[in-house]
Amino acid sequence: MESYPKIASVLLDLGIDYPLDYGVLESQLDQAYPGMRVHVPVRGHLRSGMILDVKERPSTPHILPIAELLPESSLPADLFELALWMEKYYLTPARKILKTFLPTQVRVNNYNPQTQAFVTRAVSQDQLRLACQELRHSSAIQAKVLDCLLLNDKGLFLADLLELTGVSRSPVQTLAEKKLLHIQNVCIDRSPLIGEEYFKTKPKSLNEEQLQAVNAFCASLSQQEFATYLLHGVTGSGKTEVYLQTIERALSLGRSTIMLVPEISLTEQTIQRFRGRFENHIAILHHRLSQGERHDQWHRIRRGEAKIVIGARSALFSPVQNLGLIIVDEEHDAAYKQSEERPTYHARDMAVVRGKLTQSVVILGSATPSIESYHNAQRGKYRLFTLTSRATTSQLPAVTIVDMRKEYERNHGYTSFSQLLIDKMKQRLAQGEQTIIFLNRRGYHTSMQCLGCGYIFKCPHCDLAMTFHLGQQKLCCHLCGHMLCPPPKLCPSCKVSEDLKFRGVGTEQIQKALHALLPDVRTLRIDGDTTRHKGSHDKLLREFRTGKADILIGTQMIAKGLHFPSVTLVAVLNADSSLNIPDFRASEQTFQLITQVAGRAGRGELAGEVILQTQLPDNAIIQVAAEQDYLKFYSQELETRRLFNFPPFIHLAKCTFSGLDAVLTEQVCLEFRKKLITKLSRSAHVHPVGPSGYARVKDLYRFQFLIRAPSMREVGAAISQLSVPKQVKLHVDLDALSTFF
Secondary structure, three states, X not given: OOOOOEEEEEEEOOOOOOOEEEEXXXXXXXXXXXXXXXXXXXXXXXEEEEXXXXXXXXXXXXXXXXXXXXXXXXXXXXXXXXXHHHHHHOOOOHHHHHHHHOOHHHHHOOOOOOEEEEEEEOOOXXXXXXXXXXXXXXXXXXXXXXXXHHHOOOOEEHHHHHHHHOOOHHHHHHHXXXXXXXXXXXXXOOOOOXXXXXXXXXXXXXXXXXXXXXXXXXXXXXXXXXXXXXXXXXXXXXXXXXXXXXXXXXXXXXXXXXXXXXXXXXXXXXXXXXXXXXXXXXXXXXXXXXXXXXXXXXXXXHOOOOOEEEXXXXXHHOOOOOEEEEEEEOOOOHXXXXXXXXXXXXXXXXXXXXXXXXXXXXXXXXXXXXXXXXXXXXXXXXXXXXXXXXXXXXXXXXXXXXXXXXXXXXXXXXXXXXXXXXXXXXXXXXXXOEEEEEOOOOOOEOEEEEOXXXXXXXXXXXXXXXXXXXXXXXXXXXXXXXXXXXOXXXXXXXXXXXXXXXXXXXXXXXHHHHHHHOOOOOEEEEOOOOOOOOOXXXXXXXXXXXXXXXXXXXXXXXXXXXXXXXXXXXXXXXXXXXXXXXXXXHHHHHHHHHHHHHOOOOOOXXXXXXXXXXXXXXXXXXXXXXXXXXXXXXXXXHHHHHHHOOOOOOEEEEEEEEEOOHHHHHHHHHHHHHHHHHHOOOOOEEOOOEEEEEEEEOOEEEEEEEEEEOOHHHHHHHHOOOOOOOOEEEEEEEOOOOOOO
């Protein structure tokens, strides 16, 4: 048996959840540490993997050596430690955790950089000028190429050279063969920032509240201490300027920053403001990047070329060097929680864990903090700073609640727009100001029904009514994408066509209704249908910001973070719709959504106004959202949570079982719950089994139960001791946000 100075436990990228032992050669000792990517032999082929541990003795007698170390794609020590922490807490195999940390393009390690042919002169400028004069009579085309190179002495990309001269590649190749020109392939920076416009800006003067926050953040940075701050600032209070000046301090100390935003729609505006201050120190990470862009951005971060990383939740796991500051903007947002697949992590919580591992400052910012975060601040776990007024001379908008029941009576039927809203929109149009209309439903109609027999057109694969989209003339399921195009003309139940009616209103219908109501109005719509293509978010927001539309209609994509100084009116349609969801967070989410949308109004010099259209005008949540009084909402909601023992007073897990056979799936769920109860302490409470909010998705029937417990560690340990038959899939969402869907 060959002897090795050390043995490495390597976790392969293959579908094996346990590590294999490989020998570490003398030449590899300095770099063979946990987190290092490697190539190792497996059955005659080289496979990729990662070192999990380095030890003295192998577990088996015959082992092979590591073939190659891959330092350029390895994980920093703090990220590797975070991966191990998440493996234990979220009951997820290390292999799945590491997939979350390493983009596919980095893991496969065979992703070639993009190259382009670049043409430079191979002789001196004088020699090139002489050659050009000689060629004018014998080959005018070659002379034209040399003329162009003489004007661009540093060289040109071949594509640009051909475009400028209008010639084919052949004369350029001939000049290269004559040793007059040199053609070489160079790597192209696939940064998504290339070509994006931005304006250089300077730090703004801060008010007293902003200054206190910045001073505290910078003091922690200077002392290199771990601290978590909650920055609670009303909409428009200048939280972004606080972030920018804190980042400036981090850079001056040689430390890097991760800036998380919840929605891709926020990235473009955030990037513009950050580039205006920090220019080329920035890297971008989100799911809309191409594979090549993501590959290049990740390696720029790994090499330390980018000091500021901006992106959605997965950007938290970027390999930032010398991390000193993590900012989670709109920390309350549900988009930070990964619920559908393992690990079911919350980026806000993991930001705090990574901050502790790196002795970094963590700032959680929001106008409507989550109940959990504000409770942590009240208990002293986080340090709280509050911005109570808007940063400029602008004031919080005035809010009017409109009782839509009275509007229906006046209109003798349903209407999307109250008379007050119509009058206010006309007033804004006349004054050249902009309006935002928020409705959290995309499509034209939300359902299609036969009034004769009551049949509702549902997706054959999901337990969901299909939505009608007028533009594509289709009924579509928003869970699995199944569609009927065109919609049926006969009811499949009673075979009658006269009684088929569409019901419900979506953003597509609102846009059409506005054009009927205000013929000269210019509208833009931002929802899942208009933003499918790369760059569509940015394009639409840019058009609205530059005044190419009077009214912006949208779903929750437009609800937060966006800054449009010309918007003076915001309307929330069906403000009470999310209150109907049987979920303990429904009140919190409704309050947050209304407050965030309302905050888009009056952010410039002009006063703002908000109209909330609702059928529940006396509802306590609608009332307190209209007042924009977070503390009042928090105290009310906290007492309700305390009374019913829900987070933040307890941890919550959701076990969801899915399978093709409804009876078997429910039975497995019931038996699993029964066994689990015997393994949990009395402090844990297991709810009864019931169908999920979406009882069937993609032909799979879904049943679930909730677990409330003081510790998720205990729950995780108990669940890991049990198993389910292969016909049924179990998904465990630890620290679940939603208890219904």
